[in-house]
Amino acid sequence: MPVVLDRKGDSVVARDLDDGGVEVAILEIPSETLPAYVAERDAAEHPRWVWSDTAEWYPRLLLAGVRVERAADLRLCRRILRSAEATSSTPLAGLPRDGWDAAAAAPVVEPGAALFDLTERVERGPAHEEYLRQADAVARSREPGVLALLLAAESVGALTAAEMSHAGLPWSARRHDEILTGLLGARPVAGRPERMEALVVRLRELLDAPELDPDSPERLLRALQNAGLPARSTRSWELKELRHPAIAPLLEYKKLARVLTANGWNWVDSWVREGRFRPVYVVGGVVTGRWASDGGGALQLPHQVRGAVVADPGWKLVVADAAQLEPRVLAAMSGDAAMARAGRAQDLYEGIVESGAVADRNEAKYGMLGAIYGGTTGVSGRVLPRMRRVFPDAMRLVEEAARAGERGERVRTWLGRTSPSRGGEGYDETLSSEARDRARSDARSWGRFTRNFVVQGTAAEWAMCWMGSLRRRLWELGEGAQSAARHPFDRRPHLAFFLHDEVMVHTPAEFADQVEQEVRAAAADAGRMLFPSAPVEFALTVAQVDSYDRAK
DNA sequence: CGATGTTGCCAC
DNA sequence: AAACGTGGCAACATCG
Numbered sequence: 001m002p003v004v005l006d007r008k009g010d011s012v013v014a015r016d017l018d019d020g021g022v023e024v025a026i027l028e029i030p031s032e033t034l035p036a037y038v039a040e041r042d043a044a045e046h047p048r049w050v051w052s053d054t055a056e057w058y059p060r061l062l063l064a065g066v067r068v069e070r071a072a073d074l075r076l077c078r079r080i081l082r083s084a085e086a087t088s089s090t091p092l093a094g095l096p097r098d099g100w101d102a103a104a105a106a107p108v109v110e111p112g113a114a115l116f117d118l119t120e121r122v123e124r125g126p127a128h129e130e131y132l133r134q135a136d137a138v139a140r141s142r143e144p145g146v147l148a149l150l151l152a153a154e155s156v157g158a159l160t161a162a163e164m165s166h167a168g169l170p171w172s173a174r175r176h177d178e179i180l181t182g183l184l185g186a187r188p189v190a191g192r193p194e195r196m197e198a199l200v201v202r203l204r205e206l207l208d209a210p211e212l213d214p215d216s217p218e219r220l221l222r223a224l225q226n227a228g229l230p231a232r233s234t235r236s237w238e239l240k241e242l243r244h245p246a247i248a249p250l251l252e253y254k255k256l257a258r259v260l261t262a263n264g265w266n267w268v269d270s271w272v273r274e275g276r277f278r279p280v281y282v283v284g285g286v287v288t289g290r291w292a293s294d295g296g297g298a299l300q301l302p303h304q305v306r307g308a309v310v311a312d313p314g315w316k317l318v319v320a321d322a323a324q325l326e327p328r329v330l331a332a333m334s335g336d337a338a339m340a341r342a343g344r345a346q347d348l349y350e351g352i353v354e355s356g357a358v359a360d361r362n363e364a365k366y367g368m369l370g371a372i373y374g375g376t377t378g379v380s381g382r383v384l385p386r387m388r389r390v391f392p393d394a395m396r397l398v399e400e401a402a403r404a405g406e407r408g409e410r411v412r413t414w415l416g417r418t419s420p421s422r423g424g425e426g427y428d429e430t431l432s433s434e435a436r437d438r439a440r441s442d443a444r445s446w447g448r449f450t451r452n453f454v455v456q457g458t459a460a461e462w463a464m465c466w467m468g469s470l471r472r473r474l475w476e477l478g479e480g481a482q483s484a485a486r487h488p489f490d491r492r493p494h495l496a497f498f499l500h501d502e503v504m505v506h507t508p509a510e511f512a513d514q515v516e517q518e519v520r521a522a523a524a525d526a527g528r529m530l531f532p533s534a535p536v537e538f539a540l541t542v543a544q545v546d547s548y549d550r551a552k
Numbered sequence: 553c554g555a556t557g558t559t560g561c562c563a564c
Numbered sequence: 565a566a567a568c569g570t571g572g573c574a575a576c577a578t579c580g
Contacts, residue, residue: 003565216576217559235560237566257559261574286570291563297572300563326564366565375568456564498569500564 002072003041004050004128005057007031016047021132035064042068050074050131052124054158055104055283062166067475067488073158074130075104076284077151081137082440085410085418086147092137099124120201143416149529150415154284156468160495161281161291163471167489168276169309169497170317170506173268175547176308181263183304184256187265196260199253206246214253222482264307271296275312281498288457289417289464290500299499309497309504309548316512316544317496318505319551320519322463323539324348325501327368329459332527332536333414336393340536348539357390360382371398372455374448398451405450406443413457422446458530462538463501465529471495471523474505477514504548512544 004015007024012034016025016429019044020327036093038061041047049071051057061068081087105122124130138144138151180187185194204212209223217234224231229242230521236254239247271277285292293299301309311317322328327348331339333373342351352364367387370380371394388395401411407424412418478492489493493507507515520540527538543551 134566218577233559254561258574262562288570290570292571294572296575297562300561300572302562355570362565373569375566377568378566380566448569456570502564 001045001047001129002046002050004131005197005431006013006052008129015128017128018129021135023128033062035066038068039066042066046070046522048072050503052100052127052128052130053104054155054162058159058162059166059179062488065487067163068159069472071155071159072131073155073283074127074134075100075102075124076158077134077156078130079284080150080154080417081134081147083418084141084147084416085412086141086143086416087137090140091136092133095133099437100130101315105120143415146415149465150413150417150461153415153464153468154289156471157291157464158283160471160498161283161469163489164495164498165278165280166487167494167506168278168503170275170312170315171268171272171277172275172308172310173272175310176268176272176305177265179305179307180259183259184264193256193260196253196256197248202249203246203253206244206249214250214341215257220250259302259304262300265300267296277309279497287420287459288453288462289413291460291498303549307547307549311506311546314509316509317548317551318493318507318515318519318542318544319548320505320516320523320540320542321467321552323522323541324368324461325462325538326372326455328536328538329414329462330372330394330397330455331391332534333454333458334393334397335534336391336397337535339391339394340534343536343539346539352390355390357386371395372452374402374451398455401454402447402451404447405453406447408443408446409450411450411454413454413461415458415461417457417461419450419453419457459501462526462530463498465526466522466538467495467498468502469525469529470503470505470519473518473522474515477511477518504510516542516544524538 001019002017004017005015006015008028010031012029012031014027014029014037015023018024038049046069049068051071051074051168053075054071054073058068058071081092082101087093099122102122102124112139138147141147177187184196187193190198199224200212200214203214204210207223207227212220212223214220220234221231224234227244227246229240229244232238236251239251255552277298279296279298280294281298282292282294291299309317323346325340328343330336338355342348342355345351345354347361349361349368352358352368353361358364358367363383366375366379367383368377370384371387372439375381405419406409408422410419410421474495491508493505493511495503496506497504503519505515505519519542523538523540527536543552545551
């Protein structure tokens with residue numbers, strides 16, 4: 001039964017609706033007692049909470065020690081329904097833009113902050129009215145079943161994201177410092193670390209450029225050219241083609257400079273508190289439905305510093321990665337029997353090699369990635385015709401998505417998230433030849449986007465179903481282990497990190513084996529939820545480790 | 553001096 | 565190997 005929460009001044013109004021959406025009870029609650037109210041009803045009745053925005057409501061409930069089982073996020077659901085093709089002829093799609101279309105307002109999450117301290121105020125109408133509009137749009141849509149699953153997955157994703165931010169990624173500042181010191185030398189009080197400074201001295205000699213500052217791409221490029229090198233940019237992969245004694249130390253300098261600026265000591269000072277890095281996930285922040293992140297570069301943690309992610313004493317990290325997720329998703333969506341067969345192998349790329357389509361794993365990998373990204377050159381271009389012959393259904397699906405995009409049509413994921421419209425001018429015979437070339441090239445580029453959208457977006461849906469199922473399984477696993485805990489995840493296995501096709505669970509060591517089983521079971525759940533009849537296996541690579549660098 | 557654009561590189 | 569999809573972010577350069 002849905003219970004819709006709405007703010008009213010400094011208090012909260014809770015409306016119980018019946019399954020037909022009719023209000024059967026209403027209660028006003030002072031906001032200080034909201035956590036207790038939510039905790040009690042959640043335990044007793046397992047209601048489906050409905051609120052405007054999980055990112056706004058949930059962090060403070062978590063801070064008060066309250067975890068909920070289910071909650072619909074009206075803001076995220078509105079965004080999906082607003083642009084979904086399947087709801088395009090419903091009243092919701094025709095509404096003028098309103099507060100429900102506005103971006104999230106970040107809450108002020110500090111122990112002392114009041115429930116409704118927001119960084120900015122977003123005015124939205126009554127939540128129960130929006131809830132009914134959305135329910136109506138789903139019911140009238142061409143495919144209520146899958147859309148409802150998408151909305152549920154997005155909503156549970158928002159809960160999981162808030163919980164992972166709350167629990168945080170266990171981060172050892174001491175290990176991080178050891179890693180940095182090993183690479184760069186000791187932390188400098190000012191100026192460059194020792195190793196980098198030594199490299200600069202060498203570079204200045206080797207390039208005969210006493211003033212050289214390798215941090216300035218422009219001046220670096222000029223210095224390289226003055227030394228007689230045919231450099232066109234200072235990109236590492238281009239520099240690698242050049243032969244000169246300065247290239248190796250330069251590449252090393254760039255490597256170190258990257259670590260220092262992106263994940264150096266300053267990063268630790270800014271982002272690690274009390275042994276935790278707390279990423280802010282932006283659910284649905286990518287057009288395709290993938291998550292983005294806000295602050296700290298949470299989704300780009302370089303492998304170099306992953307050794308600083310260390311389980312608490314007596315705990316383990318269970319790190320699971322969906323092997324070749326996007327190709328498997330493509331096989332399932334397209335019903336391509338040959339590709340599904342290749343996916344029986346733990347390594348789908350090896351399965352493709354065994355199918356005889358390609359000579360080696362490398363060709364299989366770049367052939368598949370080329371099919372999904374729209375590659376035309378190099379290995380992917382060469383292998384494409386063979387992929388088409390061996391996996392006709394899969395290749396047809398991506399190529400039709402590309403052609404639809406080129407024609408300016410929208411495409412959709414398996415569960416119905418719809419790509420944005422292209423906007424801009426279309427192709428027109430009256431254009432000049434250069435303008436026509438550009439229009440054609442823009443169309444092809446948009447085709448690569450829509451081609452990728454259907455696969456990347458569906459993979460994101462699979463991942464959210466995986467994580468949603470795992471979240472529930474972990475909670476059930478932890479029941480009983482919890483007695484003396486002060487906050488919901490103190491003593492029990494919980495999700496700690498998510499990265500597109502990879503999850504990390506932080507767990508008391510005695511649960512690690514069971515966690516691994518649940519992670520695998522959840523992947524099977526996700527496969528069944530999305531593709532009940534497709535014989536595609538979603539293989540995982542799972543590792544139980546003490547630190548993140550030991551996984552993979 | 554802050555806002556905006558560009559470059560380059562990290563992740564999947 | 566070559567430069568084909570989605571992002572975030574820091575530093576430098578430039579603009580107003």
